[in-house]
Amino acid sequence: xxxxxxxxxxxxxxxxxxxxxxxxxxxxxxxxxxxxxxxxxxxxxxxxxxxxxxxxxxxxxxxxxxxxxxxxxxxxxxxxxxxxxxxxxxxxxxxxxxxxxxxxxxxxxxxxxxxxxxxxxxxxxxxxxxxxxxxxxxxxxxxxxxxxxxxxxxxxx
Amino acid sequence: xxxxxxxxxxxxxxxxxxxxxxxxxxxxxxxxxxxxxxxxxxxxxxxxxxxxxxxxxxxxxxxxxxxxxxxxxxxxxxxxxxxxxxxxxxxxxx
Numbered sequence: 001x002x003x004x005x006x007x008x009x010x011x012x013x014x015x016x017x018x019x020x021x022x023x024x025x026x027x028x029x030x031x032x033x034x035x036x037x038x039x040x041x042x043x044x045x046x047x048x049x050x051x052x053x054x055x056x057x058x059x060x061x062x063x064x065x066x067x068x069x070x071x072x073x074x075x076x077x078x079x080x081x082x083x084x085x086x087x088x089x090x091x092x093x094x095x096x097x098x099x100x101x102x103x104x105x106x107x108x109x110x111x112x113x114x115x116x117x118x119x120x121x122x123x124x125x126x127x128x129x130x131x132x133x134x135x136x137x138x139x140x141x142x143x144x145x146x147x148x149x150x151x152x153x154x155x156x157x
Numbered sequence: 158x159x160x161x162x163x164x165x166x167x168x169x170x171x172x173x174x175x176x177x178x179x180x181x182x183x184x185x186x187x188x189x190x191x192x193x194x195x196x197x198x199x200x201x202x203x204x205x206x207x208x209x210x211x212x213x214x215x216x217x218x219x220x221x222x223x224x225x226x227x228x229x230x231x232x233x234x235x236x237x238x239x240x241x242x243x244x245x246x247x248x249x250x251x
Contacts, residue, residue, distance in 0.1 A: 047247065072241070117187050
């Protein structure tokens with residue numbers, strides 16, 4: 001199988017089937033619908049920074065919540081536009097690839113939280129549940145992209 | 158070859174007595190990829206691959222690791238950047 005992300009001549013080549021691009025294009029909707037007290041994904045994406053100190057934790061949230069939301073919107077917008085562009089240009093620059101890593105990673109965290117995955121080793125008994133399959137597949141893409149970005153940013157594997 | 162004459166240098170910055178600072182702690186989670194966690198430590202903190210890998214393995218095997226340390230404002234910024242990258246980070250007084 002061809003690797004989805006490859007470094008050639010200092011550039012990041014993307015080789016993804018249209019069906020995969022279609023699957024990825026559903027991620028922003030998934031992320032935008034995270035919310036509410038009943039959604040275990042909410043806190044996973046914004047962990048309590050001061051677990052032993054509710055007042056400090058609230059102050060931290062007040063300081064960072066808006067900025068975190070803004071940064072994630074920038075990531076999603078960059079993901080959406082580069083996802084569209086990659087259909088023809090078949091390349092990502094470092095900044096775009098970095099956004100892809102975060103957006104795909106966030107999607108995995110949301111799926112994992114909603115599936116109630118709390119312990120290591122879940123891959124072994126994930127069974128045939130398609131949600132686990134998507135989690136695993138997004139992990140495969142993220143892993144490959146990490147290796148490509150390592151080469152581009154740090155010159156190693 | 159030669160070596161410089163040893164000079165006694167205190168290990169601990171005396172300012173630490175006044176404010177011990179804050180630790181940035183990353184906790185194990187079952188979903189983030191090990192390779193991604195190493196990447197994030199290298200990117201955010203400039204650690205080399207050996208140090209970043211050692212910290213990732215400490216998180217994985219011991220459940221948590223202190224990945225950075227500093228005054229509260231810097232520690233909170235580091236924590237925020239880790240949250241932005243999807244890592245489970247918290248703060249504690251050193």
